Amino acid sequence: MGKRMMTxxxxxxxxxxxxxxxxxxxxxxxxxxxxxxxxTQEMKAxxxxxxxxxxxxxxxxxxxxxxxxAERQARLRELKMAQKLADEIRNFEAENIYFAFDRSDxxxxxxxxxxxxxxxxxxxxxxxxxxxxxxxERGTAEYNLALGERRAHAAKKFxxxxxxxxxxxxTISYGExxxxxxxxxxxxxAKNRNDQFTLTK
Amino acid sequence: MRxxxxxxxxxxxxxxxxxxxxxxxxxxxxxxxxxxxxIYIDINAPAIRKFNIAITxxxxxxxxxxxxxxxxxxxxxxxxxxxxxxxFTPMDKEAFLEDSDPASTLxxxxxxxxxxxGAELLLKGNYTCIGRNVxxxxxxxxxxxxxxxxxxxxxxxxxxxxxxxxxxxxxxxxTLTGQAGIFLTKLVFVGNASGHKEVYVCDYxxxxxxxxxxxxxxxxxxxxxxxxxxxxYNSYKDGGTLLYMQDVSSGVVKQIxxxxxxxxxxxxxxxxxxxxLTLSRKGNPDIFIIDLNGKIIKQVTxxxxxxxxxxxxxxxxxxxxxxxxxxxxxxxxxxxISGTEERLTFEGSYNTSPAWSSxxxxxxxxxxxxxxDIYTMDPNGGRLRRLTEDGxxxxxxxxxxxxxxxxxxSDRKGxxxxxxxxANGLNQRRITFLKGDQTAPSWAP
Numbered sequence: 001m002g003k004r005m006m007t008x009x010x011x012x013x014x015x016x017x018x019x020x021x022x023x024x025x026x027x028x029x030x031x032x033x034x035x036x037x038x039x040t041q042e043m044k045a046x047x048x049x050x051x052x053x054x055x056x057x058x059x060x061x062x063x064x065x066x067x068x069x070a071e072r073q074a075r076l077r078e079l080k081m082a083q084k085l086a087d088e089i090r091n092f093e094a095e096n097i098y099f100a101f102d103r104s105d106x107x108x109x110x111x112x113x114x115x116x117x118x119x120x121x122x123x124x125x126x127x128x129x130x131x132x133x134x135x136x137e138r139g140t141a142e143y144n145l146a147l148g149e150r151r152a153h154a155a156k157k158f159x160x161x162x163x164x165x166x167x168x169x170x171t172i173s174y175g176e177x178x179x180x181x182x183x184x185x186x187x188x189x190a191k192n193r194n195d196q197f198t199l200t201k
Numbered sequence: 202m203r204x205x206x207x208x209x210x211x212x213x214x215x216x217x218x219x220x221x222x223x224x225x226x227x228x229x230x231x232x233x234x235x236x237x238x239x240i241y242i243d244i245n246a247p248a249i250r251k252f253n254i255a256i257t258x259x260x261x262x263x264x265x266x267x268x269x270x271x272x273x274x275x276x277x278x279x280x281x282x283x284x285x286x287x288x289f290t291p292m293d294k295e296a297f298l299e300d301s302d303p304a305s306t307l308x309x310x311x312x313x314x315x316x317x318x319g320a321e322l323l324l325k326g327n328y329t330c331i332g333r334n335v336x337x338x339x340x341x342x343x344x345x346x347x348x349x350x351x352x353x354x355x356x357x358x359x360x361x362x363x364x365x366x367x368x369x370x371x372x373x374x375x376t377l378t379g380q381a382g383i384f385l386t387k388l389v390f391v392g393n394a395s396g397h398k399e400v401y402v403c404d405y406x407x408x409x410x411x412x413x414x415x416x417x418x419x420x421x422x423x424x425x426x427x428x429x430x431x432x433x434y435n436s437y438k439d440g441g442t443l444l445y446m447q448d449v450s451s452g453v454v455k456q457i458x459x460x461x462x463x464x465x466x467x468x469x470x471x472x473x474x475x476x477x478l479t480l481s482r483k484g485n486p487d488i489f490i491i492d493l494n495g496k497i498i499k500q501v502t503x504x505x506x507x508x509x510x511x512x513x514x515x516x517x518x519x520x521x522x523x524x525x526x527x528x529x530x531x532x533x534x535x536x537x538i539s540g541t542e543e544r545l546t547f548e549g550s551y552n553t554s555p556a557w558s559s560x561x562x563x564x565x566x567x568x569x570x571x572x573x574d575i576y577t578m579d580p581n582g583g584r585l586r587r588l589t590e591d592g593x594x595x596x597x598x599x600x601x602x603x604x605x606x607x608x609x610x611s612d613r614k615g616x617x618x619x620x621x622x623x624a625n626g627l628n629q630r631r632i633t634f635l636k637g638d639q640t641a642p643s644w645a646p
């Protein structure tokens with residue numbers, strides 16, 4: 001019995017000691033991860049670095065902003081130019097010249113319109129123009145196709161006379177097939193006897 | 202009976218003594234209508250008196266009375282055909298004494314009931330539907346003499362009953378005039394119902410419309426070949442006014458002339474082997490003749506003015522065309538053999554659209570008091586005759602293959618539609634009832 005108790009005490013002691021051992025080991029492990037004081041110093045240095053970087057960054061950003069602004073301005077100017085060109089193209093294309101019934105000769109007004117167009121074409125050498133001749137609905141499709149071609153040719157010849165090279169001037173006749181105004185009266189017919197101009201690059 | 206006998210004697214011709222021939226001619230002068238058997242209507246006479254024809258509803262002999270609607274629809278087609286011909290006045294059915302005279306044989310018909318209401322001719326018919334087919338029989342009677350002039354039976358598909366009726370109408374015309382009828386002919390024209398100008402074809406009476414192009418561009422000036430197998434037309438589908446040819450049965454399209462400038466207004470030569478058209482490849486529109494591969498055979502005109510709208514003479518040796526060389530568009534004639542040119546029109550300041558008939562008349566369009574109207578003249582400019590008046594604009598005249606009718610476009614009802622008239626301008630009637638405008642008709646055989 002006494003012997004049995006002894007072994008029991010020894011075993012208990014062993015278990016207790018082993019527990020103690022284990023906890024002490026655990027404590028040691030915690031202690032290893034504890035040193036904090038030297039790290040805060042390092043962080044301060046890093047913060048300084050970051051501040052400097054930030055400052056550098058902000059100046060760079062400012063520079064970039066300035067550059068972007070400059071670019072924006074440039075783009076704006078470009079856009080304005082493009083807008084101006086687009087307006088010019090629109091005006092160029094919107095301005096038809098008109099003819100009398102069964103006629104293909106240019107009026108003085110048509111000639112002044114064509115002179116403006118000629119100036120523009122000289123200033124914008126990379127554009128070509130497509131001239132389409134049109135007629136009012138009266139008369140036959142065939143005769144009007146020929147008359148429309150005459151009207152387109154009349155404008156082409158005039159522009160060539162202003163020094164625009166022939167290979168920038170294409171012509172097509174739509175005869176009575178593409179009326180601007182679908183009406184059947186003098187007013188509509190006057191509008192429909194025209195040359196129309198489209199630009200291509 | 203008597204006159205048919207005479208006809209058969211006459212047919213023996215060669216062995217016939219001359220004096221008998223003289224007597225026959227004398228008799229024929231006395232009774233022009235009934236001599237030589239059959240010529241009731243002399244369509245070459247300057248004035249044609251119209252025959253009153255009574256056309257009854259057809260009798261449906263089908264076992265279960267299938268397709269009862271054909272009772273009225275079939276005679277309706279024949280009635281319209283004969284009305285269009287300008288030789289007949291189809292009578293109002295309301296006037297008929299017997300609503301549905303069942304009798305169809307010579308012995309049973311009470312001709313007095315028909316002559317009393319003024320009918321000179323009587324057409325009766327019946328039909329039997331067998332499955333998808335229909336057999337139709339018509340009989341044409343001379344009411345005054347009480348005799349049958351024509352008996353005819355045809356068989357065909359029910360769905361194409363209009364075609365069958367046109368055949369029978371042709372038989373009626375052939376019997377009464379000795380000339381072929383036009384009722385199986387077809388038209389090609391430009392329609393814009395889809396929002397684009399496309400080429401369409403239809404029967405001569407405006408029925409059976411089919412669209413032949415779907416280019417969603419501008420199709421212009423379709424011209425049917427004299428043999429009826431091809432259609433030439435202009436289209437902007439490839440960017441300019443180029444000339445194309447479509448095979449009617451296969452629908453295959455081939456570009457014929459794609460020269461720079463205009464390639465417009467193709468007119469077939471009568472033999473169908475060449476085409477006259479306007480080319481402006483050198484800047485000025487002149488008339489050329491090309492073959493069906495587009496190769497230039499001959500330059501016909503060479504003038505600084507506008508030369509357009511060529512129209513071949515029936516013998517193919519001359520071309521009528523429009524030129525503004527005198528300051529305004531007028532019609533000129535060029536002899537293809539000698540090369541001589543002459544001006545044909547001197548009245549008015551706008552004469553265009555010459556169309557030369559197989560009977561050697563030229564139809565054209567002239568502007569007068571702001572409107573365009575159709576006229577005809579001889580190829581020397583003589584015997585000028587105005588055909589349309591007081592009805593909007595009348596343009597694009599084209600002749601039937603037999604030269605007895607003119608199809609044209611008119612905006613007398615607001616938009617442009619196709620109209621038919623006799624060569625003398627009588628019997629003008631609207632043919633197309635489609636959406637939009639129908640213009641530029643060309644007639645196929």
